[in-house]
Amino acid sequence: MKLILFFGTRPEAIKMAPIIHELQMQKIDFKVCVTGQHREMLQQTLNFFNIRPEFNLDLMKKNQRLNDLxxxxxxxxxxxxxxEKPDLVLVHGDTTTAAFTSLAAFHREIKIGHVEAGLRTYNKTSPFPEEINRQLISRMATFHFSPTISAKQNLLKENIEEEGILVTGNTVVDALEFGKRKIEELSNHEISNLTGIPLESLNKFILVTGHRRESFGEGIENLCEAMLEIVKIEKIDFVYPVHLNPNVRDTVYKKLGDINNIHLINPVSYPVMLYLMKNCEFIISDSGGIQEEAPAFNKKILVTRDFSERMEGVEAGFSILVGTQRDKIIREASRLLKDSRRSQKLKNPYGDGKAAIRIVRSINDNFGDNQR
Incomplete structure (x- = not known):
């Protein structure tokens, strides 16, 4: 078998890393290609997981349009x-990298394995362009590695053949188990040096992230205005690693650049982000990955989106959809800060940390006789 894994963003790298490690453990031949859809953040993650790609396309350019990318x-x-003429291409999720890599493989009649298959909002503009990307990949893929039963059911409703679907759990849980061991070695002092925030002097803090294209402009402005109001009425700090995209960064720094109790920092490495998630009160974010990661730390998350393809987190009580409505963000954040049950232990709906084992076993079962 000849296998190539393609990815280009930090979240993809995090979720593909456990598969790469399992392939190495099983001594299965493979290569890695990164497109560089993210650059600095991607490289930090590759270093953390000790991944050395055979190919790096380094495609990221400032303000690059999706069609150009x-x-x-x-x-x-x-x-x-x-x-290379691979027998199988493995892609993850719903990025532009995953969609266009799948199209290239499909045109060459190369089999495609789709990790994290079947997530849906059925709203083609939310998230944009991810919802259409993952639907397109599902039409082209042969092997669908679904993180949950709900994701499998979505594929079955779309007439994807059941024998090509395997429910695996989410590889983000596998990655977190590795990452948790690493952050045990970090102290508040070390994190303060890495972030520039005196974390030891903060009483309590809310972790914030945001980067979705559909939130550019008014959505990001509403989030900033909600944060400004919350620090007026609550005894709380915010820690906000601000995405490098100027559509996010320019607005955030203009609105929040010199506000006490709101700490704006550059994007942080994966272990630092895990540390912040572990130690925050709760999270406000539009990130799909963080919706999956927060339950591993038993943290609630206010999801600044109107739709989520990860409804398991909503149903389990971890995620609360607030959109980018200023008043709703303020109301739900204040409610969570006052909720004494916030730390009540809930069951993680995203798996048991053995997703990579199941995925690699399936690949081996389908291609093992042709290994090189």
């Missing part, structure tokens, strides 16, 4: 597929 991925990935 997609066409570059399609062209450069096609060249790799032509030279």
């Amino acid at each position: 997609g066409s570059n991925i399609l062209r450069k990935v096609d060249s790799i597929l032509e030279n």
